[in-house]
Amino acid sequence: MTPILETRGLAAGYGTSLVLHDIQIAIRSGEVIGLMGRNGMGKTTLIRTLLGLLPVREGVVLLDGADASALPPFRRARAGVATVPEGRGIFASLSVRENLRLAARPGGVWSEERVLSLFPRLAERMAHRGNHLSGGEQQMLAIGRALMTNPRLLILDEATEGLAPLIRDEIWHTIRLVRDAGVAILVVDKTVSAVLSLADRVVVLVKGSVVYSGAPAGLQADQAMMHRHLGVDG
Ligand SMILES: Nc1ncnc2c1ncn2[C@@H]1O[C@H](COP(=O)(O)OP(=O)(O)OP(=O)(O)O)[C@@H](O)[C@H]1O
Ligand SMILES: [Mg+2]
Incomplete structure (x- = not known):
């Protein structure tokens, strides 16, 4: 099966400094990939490059097997890639209803009704403004808004950061x-156990390079790697 999203030999960074080196990843339909690594290892940078917010320096980003390296973010979104960014990025001065409706892209299964059935709390707060929501409600809104675009791939950076x-x-x-x-x-989160139990495959970054790519069990079996690269002692 052709991956929805794939990178080959990907390098990217900021200004003259490269942060990511020779990244190979592939995300297929229905898969959950956990993107892991300590602070500053390049997880957000990789996500930003996949979304088209940072330019590709070397290698390629493929969407459905076609080179998408030069596509602007809105074209990648239209191809079915949605994101819940670090910090959530919801519109603070708009209501929950407006945040959801602005994102809506019809033609899929994720209607407003279906999104609200996933998040009953949001249904009760449709008229509330973004900045009047709790952190958890804001994250639900950010996920709901991403789903309103009817994505095939949802990318979450720090999925549960700062939440009770x-x-x-x-x-x-x-x-x-x-x-x-x-x-x-594709999910990034500091709660290593949660990512390992959800993901079908995990990718571990160290200084912008992939040091492990495979089943969570293979990573969990390697105590030295769990300790060095994820700060977890077993
Ligand atoms: N806007 C920027 N300009 C220059 N360098 C940056 C910028 N953002 C991040 N970096 C650098 O790129 C490297 C990777 O950072 P990145 O934010 O991708 O890491 P991360 O794995 O997401 O970390 P965290 O777990 O803290 O979110 C770090 O060395 C960081 O200092
Ligand atoms: Mg980050």
């Missing part, structure tokens, strides 16, 4: 439901 434990569990549960609905997912 119960709300985190709710977000993870929702991400599973989105996966079960057939949306491929």
